[in-house]
Amino acid sequence: MNSKQKKISLKVSEWLRSPGPDGDIVLSSRVRLARNLRDIPFPYLASDSQSAAVLKKVRAMVPALAAAYGPLKIFTMDELDSLERQVLVEKHLISPALANNQQHNSAVLLRDDEVISIMVNEEDHLRIQCLLPGLQLERALQLAGDYDDLLEEKLDYAFDEQWGYLTVCPTNVGTGLRASVMMHLPALMLTKQANRILQAIAQVGLAVRGIYGEGSEIKGNLVQISNQITLGQSGEEIVRNLYGVAKQVVEQETQARQILLNEGRDRIADRVNRSLGTLRYARLISSEEAMQLLSDVRLGVDLGLIEEVVGSILKELLLLHRPAYLQYLTGRNLDSFDRDRVRAKLIRLRLAGKHLHEEEE
Amino acid sequence: MLCENCKERQATVHLTKIINNEKYVQHLCEQCAREKGEFDFDFPSFSLQNLLSGLMNLDAQSAGQVMGFTTQKLQCDNCGLTYAQFGQLGRFGCSRCYNAFNERLVPLMRRIHGSTQHLGKIPKRAGGTLKLRRSIEELRQKLQEAVAREEFERAAKLRDQIRELEEQAREGENNEQ
Numbered sequence: 218m219n220s221k222q223k224k225i226s227l228k229v230s231e232w233l234r235s236p237g238p239d240g241d242i243v244l245s246s247r248v249r250l251a252r253n254l255r256d257i258p259f260p261y262l263a264s265d266s267q268s269a270a271v272l273k274k275v276r277a278m279v280p281a282l283a284a285a286y287g288p289l290k291i292f293t294m295d296e297l298d299s300l301e302r303q304v305l306v307e308k309h310l311i312s313p314a315l316a317n318n319q320q321h322n323s324a325v326l327l328r329d330d331e332v333i334s335i336m337v338n339e340e341d342h343l344r345i346q347c348l349l350p351g352l353q354l355e356r357a358l359q360l361a362g363d364y365d366d367l368l369e370e371k372l373d374y375a376f377d378e379q380w381g382y383l384t385v386c387p388t389n390v391g392t393g394l395r396a397s398v399m400m401h402l403p404a405l406m407l408t409k410q411a412n413r414i415l416q417a418i419a420q421v422g423l424a425v426r427g428i429y430g431e432g433s434e435i436k437g438n439l440v441q442i443s444n445q446i447t448l449g450q451s452g453e454e455i456v457r458n459l460y461g462v463a464k465q466v467v468e469q470e471t472q473a474r475q476i477l478l479n480e481g482r483d484r485i486a487d488r489v490n491r492s493l494g495t496l497r498y499a500r501l502i503s504s505e506e507a508m509q510l511l512s513d514v515r516l517g518v519d520l521g522l523i524e525e526v527v528g529s530i531l532k533e534l535l536l537l538h539r540p541a542y543l544q545y546l547t548g549r550n551l552d553s554f555d556r557d558r559v560r561a562k563l564i565r566l567r568l569a570g571k572h573l574h575e576e577e578e
Numbered sequence: 579m580l581c582e583n584c585k586e587r588q589a590t591v592h593l594t595k596i597i598n599n600e601k602y603v604q605h606l607c608e609q610c611a612r613e614k615g616e617f618d619f620d621f622p623s624f625s626l627q628n629l630l631s632g633l634m635n636l637d638a639q640s641a642g643q644v645m646g647f648t649t650q651k652l653q654c655d656n657c658g659l660t661y662a663q664f665g666q667l668g669r670f671g672c673s674r675c676y677n678a679f680n681e682r683l684v685p686l687m688r689r690i691h692g693s694t695q696h697l698g699k700i701p702k703r704a705g706g707t708l709k710l711r712r713s714i715e716e717l718r719q720k721l722q723e724a725v726a727r728e729e730f731e732r733a734a735k736l737r738d739q740i741r742e743l744e745e746q747a748r749e750g751e752n753n754e755q
């Protein structure tokens with residue numbers, strides 16, 4: 218793979234680089250709109266020529282979208298190798314379902330700054346995603362809506378007065394909108410309040426889950442909260458509700474952080490600095506361990522207990538130390554032992570403000 | 579319980595499928611479920627999707643018994659999906675399935691969303707004159723309020739606005755035909 222040019226950018230996406238509003242706790246805001254074309258069978262039922270026709274129509278929109286809102290490239294899933302597809306999954310730009318879908322003329326339109334990605338022939342014909350740093354749901358809805366409007370000028374959307382935007386799954390019908398926030402909640406986890414709060418959130422019709430880890434397990438203290446209901450509420454209303462809940466969680470986490478500082482400053486300072494020490498000197502580190510230690514260090518930076526590390530590097534590392542990214546970065550196939558070695562090295566270098574490839578070259 | 583597929587990790591995803599009236603339950607870890615394409619990464623709650631096919635089957639059975647016909651007859655003329663298949667898959671086959679299965683959708687959507695009426699965005703072209711008609715309804719409401727409060731000047735203005743929009747809606751409908 219070294220010989221061949223990399224199609225997918227290794228650079229860190231906009232949403233990972235800048236903090237955004239409430240960025241110490243809310244790492245990102247995402248909005249996704251599900252849209253389908255009238256009368257054409259949905260991707261899982263469409264014939265090859267039908268899904269090819271959908272792709273062709275969307276591809277024809279690329280110049281207009283790029284002219285209106287900035288440079289944009291299209292990648293079909295079959296022109297990317299599995300590693301490249303996996304990197305896009307790890308960067309949260311496409312879904313695993315799209316990455317596994319090579320036979321249905323599946324593709325992604327990716328804006329160069331990676332704020333916008335439009336999946337074609339995923340579960341629905343179109344899924345327009347906007348991903349922004351920090352708590353910016355309203356803006357994400359607005360930006361995704363701009364692309365939606367422009368696409369609708371040329372594409373015949375499936376829409377019904379009663380059911381709204383028609384989707385493959387009845388759980389998405391209506392607005393077709395899924396809004397979510399990714400939050401870093403180390404203090405609520407440490408003070409064992411997270412469960413209580415997250416359960417309360419689930420009771421008001423929002424879904425909560427760990428970003429990594431299986432089932433209800435939460436790794437790296439990263440949690441995603443999203444809306445479940447898509448019919449009977451406007452997009453603005455859905456986003457406003459989620460914003461309100463996210464703000465409350467921010468407040469709870471802030472309070473918990475203050476309590477940690479007030480009542481156990483030395484203990485928490487010891488913990489986060491030990492974690493920093495391990496990350497600086499470890500030669501082998503698993504994804505799971507890295508996640509916990511990076512979360513600790515990030516908390517230390519947020520609390521002002523660690524000054525020599527930049528917070529944004531931790532956000533970047535929390536999300537970009539996954540297997541495909543490491544392999545793509547080094548241009549080599551890595552077994553799990555190698556991955557632990559490369560991961561430790563990547564973290565060591567990034568904490569010192571250097572890049573892995575600078576060292577390799 | 580261990581995952582049936584990899585036999586390594588804990589099974590946290592329990593899939594219930596009903597095929598030919600036989601119930602199959604699969605126990606998978608999240609990773610294997612994802613690899614099998616059974617788990618959409620931004621699908622908010624997995625259990626909801628499991629519930630769905632259960633709900634739809636319940637509908638199909640009881641409606642069929644009560645009304646004395648088999649629900650297999652409900653079929654989309656565009657993509658060929660039957661209501662029974664919809665019940666098993668939990669997915670529509672195309673946009674016209676919504677018309678074909680319309681009579682069954684009200685209770686289903688009420689259970690999922692607690693609502694049976696879209697209130698959000700209306701697309702410019704596909705929405706036809708719906709946006710205009712919604713605006714007219716709003717203005718009519720305001721007109722009634724104005725009349726009740728004896729704000730006649732305001733009422734007259736609103737009446738003009740309504741007439742104008744109605745004219746636009748008529749033109750729009752003629753263009754559609």
Ligand SMILES: [Zn+2]
Pocket residue numbers: 581582583584585586587606607608609610611
């Ligand atoms: Zn498994």
Ligand SMILES: [Zn+2]
Pocket residue numbers: 654655656657658659670671672673674675676
């Ligand atoms: Zn159909």
